[in-house]
Amino acid sequence: MENAGKLLLIGAGLLALVGLALFALARLGVAELPGTFKWKSKGGNATVYAPVGLMIFISVVGTILLNVFLRR
DSSP: OHHHHHHHHHHHHHHHHHHHHHHHHHHTTGGGOTTEEEEEOTTSSOEEEEEHHHHHHHHHHHHHHHHHHHOO
């Protein structure tokens, strides 16, 4: 039970760090990378927002980090 508690605390700490990093990146304007798709309906009732550039960026960085830390 003690190991599960430690694991949950580590996971919560990591989530907090990721949240702070995303908050800082949004303040720096990274949410508006090239490739962001925005579409608004004529009546203004529906809006589609797809940050494709950010998704690709996160995928590349995540792949690099996982390869560095999990490579055996």
